[in-house]
Amino acid sequence: MASVLLYHVVGDLTVGKPELVEFSETETVEAAIRAIGESTECGIPVWKRMPHVGMIEKNEMRQQRFVGILTSLDIVSFLAKTQCWEDQDKAMKTQVSDVVVPNKALLKIVDPATRLIDALEMMKQGVRRLLVPKSKVWKGMSKRFSILYNGRWLKNNENASSSNLIANANRPSSSSTSTYMRDKFCCLSREDIIRFLIGCLGALAPLPLSSISSLGAINLDYSSIEASLPALEATQKHPGDPSAVAVVEITPDGHHKILGEISASKLWKCDYLAAAWALANFSAGQFVMGVEDNVSSRLLPDFAVNSPLQDNITANGGGSPRLRKFSSRSIGFNPVSPSFGVGRSMYRGRSAPLTCKAWSSLAAVMAQMLSHRATHVWVTEDDNDDVLVGVVGYSDILLAVTKQPAALIPSTRSITELASEIQS
Numbered sequence: 001m002a003s004v005l006l007y008h009v010v011g012d013l014t015v016g017k018p019e020l021v022e023f024s025e026t027e028t029v030e031a032a033i034r035a036i037g038e039s040t041e042c043g044i045p046v047w048k049r050m051p052h053v054g055m056i057e058k059n060e061m062r063q064q065r066f067v068g069i070l071t072s073l074d075i076v077s078f079l080a081k082t083q084c085w086e087d088q089d090k091a092m093k094t095q096v097s098d099v100v101v102p103n104k105a106l107l108k109i110v111d112p113a114t115r116l117i118d119a120l121e122m123m124k125q126g127v128r129r130l131l132v133p134k135s136k137v138w139k140g141m142s143k144r145f146s147i148l149y150n151g152r153w154l155k156n157n158e159n160a161s162s163s164n165l166i167a168n169a170n171r172p173s174s175s176s177t178s179t180y181m182r183d184k185f186c187c188l189s190r191e192d193i194i195r196f197l198i199g200c201l202g203a204l205a206p207l208p209l210s211s212i213s214s215l216g217a218i219n220l221d222y223s224s225i226e227a228s229l230p231a232l233e234a235t236q237k238h239p240g241d242p243s244a245v246a247v248v249e250i251t252p253d254g255h256h257k258i259l260g261e262i263s264a265s266k267l268w269k270c271d272y273l274a275a276a277w278a279l280a281n282f283s284a285g286q287f288v289m290g291v292e293d294n295v296s297s298r299l300l301p302d303f304a305v306n307s308p309l310q311d312n313i314t315a316n317g318g319g320s321p322r323l324r325k326f327s328s329r330s331i332g333f334n335p336v337s338p339s340f341g342v343g344r345s346m347y348r349g350r351s352a353p354l355t356c357k358a359w360s361s362l363a364a365v366m367a368q369m370l371s372h373r374a375t376h377v378w379v380t381e382d383d384n385d386d387v388l389v390g391v392v393g394y395s396d397i398l399l400a401v402t403k404q405p406a407a408l409i410p411s412t413r414s415i416t417e418l419a420s421e422i423q424s
Contacts, residue, residue: 010115032070037268066106068103109185212396231282235279354369
């Protein structure tokens with residue numbers, strides 16, 4: 001186990017993080033689109049309003065008010081419904097509570113002194129955001145003494161199970177048992193964790209230079225849809241983690257040839273109404289590849305996309321929305337041939353999926369994800385860039401960085417025996 005995971009706490013990662021501004025479930029879809037566009041992630045936490053303004057709220061009460069995480073894919077999928085196109089104004093004014101998928105397990109409130117290794121264990125079990133109090137009591141600690149907090153040793157005893165480990169890590173210290181009505185909170189995501197880890201590659205050696213295949217970081221259970229099927233069927237796949245559906249062609253030998261993806265990260269800063277219309281009317285292949293402008297006139301009806309969010313309508317209601325024809329460029333795709341059997345080697349711009357190889361190092365994949373602000377990277381065959389093997393997401397990387405490379409563990413000894421020796 002890398003010492004950097006033991007001697008750092010989540011409070012060390014909150015330096016410079018902005019204060020959390022809660023997004024209420026009573027806000028509209030239009031407001032959610034703005035909030036997601038302005039956020040540093042392709043999804044935002046959604047909260048219930050406080051029952052009484054100014055009431056004293058403990059961590060347990062705040063945790064219960066959390067509803068779920070709303071992503072750009074959730075919004076585009078909602079707007080692509082037939083009833084939403086019949087009345088766009090009503091759809092944009094729909095409350096977020098009707099769109100977000102409730103899941104309280106996606107966020108957890110933790111003490112600033114929670115060890116980083118314990119935070120990783122939580123995220124490996126499905127937590128996507130950590131809510132950390134930015135209390136005046138927390139002043140930050142040196143790397144050497146970060147496992148000590150208010151005189152308490154935070155390391156769990158060696159016989160503790162993984163569930164007890166997480167429970168003990170979240171047990172509040174003497175400072176956190178008090179209420180946090182006036183305290184500020186910040187939100188840490190899995191991207192924040194990986195961004196921190198990539199700055200500590202030396203301390204994680206030799207894991208960063210190990211291949212994702214040797215670390216078991218390739219997820220073979222990915223969501224996919226055939227390019228010839230309606231793009232709207234991708235929303236019925238209910239992709240979990242990562243929130244992405246690969247658009248593929250099935251080869252004669254049964255392999256999946258990836259053409260693109262329909263995902264929250266790709267739709268993050270798009271024109272939501274245009275993307276929703278394309279999702280409802282295009283095949284999956286046409287959606288990710290785009291259509292040529294000279295073909296648009298005969299493929300698309302005489303349809304104008306009313307996008308008030310991107311037309312700079314003044315806050316006081318002045319001006320009127322600008323109507324414009326739909327174009328694949330409006331959802332961020334560079335047009336190529338509408339036939340996905342032709343021209344796949346052409347540059348596809350934003351629609352091109354982010355890929356790596358099974359032999360790619362863990363550090364290289366982490367750098368890819370961070371540089372492209374992506375939540376995942378697709379893995380393709382060594383001798384064929386298009387044949388899909390699996391996907392690497394945030395959770396897969398977190399599993400890998402806490403794993404001992406198989407090549408470094410003697411085959412005659414079990415992991416349990418090795419762990420017992422280290423503890424003794």
